Amino acid sequence: MSLPLADHAAPTQCSGAGCRAPAAWAVHWRNPRIHGVERVKVWLACDAHRSALADYLGARGFPVVVTAVGVTVAAVP
Numbered sequence: 001m002s003l004p005l006a007d008h009a010a011p012t013q014c015s016g017a018g019c020r021a022p023a024a025w026a027v028h029w030r031n032p033r034i035h036g037v038e039r040v041k042v043w044l045a046c047d048a049h050r051s052a053l054a055d056y057l058g059a060r061g062f063p064v065v066v067t068a069v070g071v072t073v074a075a076v077p
């Protein structure tokens with residue numbers, strides 16, 4: 001499978017520990033204790049790690065928004 005990302009400079013590899021799979025999902029999150037509402041952190045995830053990464057953040061009480069990779073989120077409410 002190839003994705004039309006030739007002009008996209010951002011890394012597209014999954015953020016899962018030890019995972020080198022191409023990312024299909026973007027997990028947008030922030031830590032409300034240290035990040036303002038305008039701050040958005042992004043982890044990239046493959047299909048296998050999408051829910052694990054989102055659950056990891058959700059378990060810490062962090063707001064999380066999952067989108068297809070390449071989608072920009074202005075804020076994580």
Ligand SMILES: [Zn+2]
Pocket residue numbers: 014015016019020021045046047048049
């Ligand atoms: Zn992965």
